[in-house]
Amino acid sequence: DADVTQTPRNRITKTGKRIMLECSQTKGHDRMYWYRQDPGLGLRLIYYSFDVKDINKGEISDGYSVSRQAQAKFSLSLESAIPNQTALYFCATSDRSGQGAGDTQYFGPGTRLTVL
Amino acid sequence: EDQVTQSPEALRLQEGESSSLNCSYTVSGLRGLFWYRQDPGKGPEFLFTLYSAGEEKEKERLKATLTKKESFLHITAPKPEDSATYLCAVQAAYNTDKLIFGTGTRLQVFP
Numbered sequence: 001d002a003d004v005t006q007t008p009r010n011r012i013t014k015t016g017k018r019i020m021l022e023c024s025q026t027k028g029h030d031r032m033y034w035y036r037q038d039p040g041l042g043l044r045l046i047y048y049s050f051d052v053k054d055i056n057k058g059e060i061s062d063g064y065s066v067s068r069q070a071q072a073k074f075s076l077s078l079e080s081a082i083p084n085q086t087a088l089y090f091c092a093t094s095d096r097s098g099q100g101a102g103d104t105q106y107f108g109p110g111t112r113l114t115v116l
Numbered sequence: 117e118d119q120v121t122q123s124p125e126a127l128r129l130q131e132g133e134s135s136s137l138n139c140s141y142t143v144s145g146l147r148g149l150f151w152y153r154q155d156p157g158k159g160p161e162f163l164f165t166l167y168s169a170g171e172e173k174e175k176e177r178l179k180a181t182l183t184k185k186e187s188f189l190h191i192t193a194p195k196p197e198d199s200a201t202y203l204c205a206v207q208a209a210y211n212t213d214k215l216i217f218g219t220g221t222r223l224q225v226f227p
């Protein structure tokens with residue numbers, strides 16, 4: 001079974017609709033992240049959370065909100081979807097590996113969202 | 117401004133033709149540099165983490181190296197199944213919350 005799962009895998013919706021993307025992980029990691037990926041722009045951080053009581057904005061948080069329901073679950077919501085939110089969305093997790101070491105992030109399979 | 121630049125944007129190789137991908141970075145104090153492989157429509161798959169200049173890591177036909185300004189991903193005798201986009205990311209020592217990603221190198225290996 002996959003360590004990081006995302007639902008749905010594909011979603012087509014209309015402008016103005018509310019959309020929720022969900023992420024679950026079985027890795028036991030404390031940290032969870034939401035990214036979007038657009039052609040030519042790379043991965044950009046939307047929100048991240050270091051535990052259930054900690055939520056932080058990334059570089060492109062406008063138009064998005066998140067909820068950390070449990071250590072293993074982190075949801076991303078688009079309150080009123082617009083066409084330029086059409087993108088690939090990825091959830092990632094990490095666990096601080098110790099003093100002096102970097103934090104490797106592990107990614108889910110992604111959600112392809114199309115806003116018409 | 118912290119930045120990661122990958123080159124080339126795209127690379128076509130014949131099977132067995134070795135080459136290297138480049139990741140140049142500017143960051144105030146490097147905590148870690150990460151390489152990922154991404155297949156079309158899928159999530160990035162972790163390959164390597166490098167922490168200090170001079171460090172090298174290998175996995176099958178891939179070898180990653182790190183200097184103070186750049187990292188190379190060397191691909192030896194590639195096979196068609198190595199075709200993918202390879203992403204580089206850095207983590208700054210002053211801001212360990214985030215990874216800064218490059219836009220990737222799209223590699224195609226032809227039989």
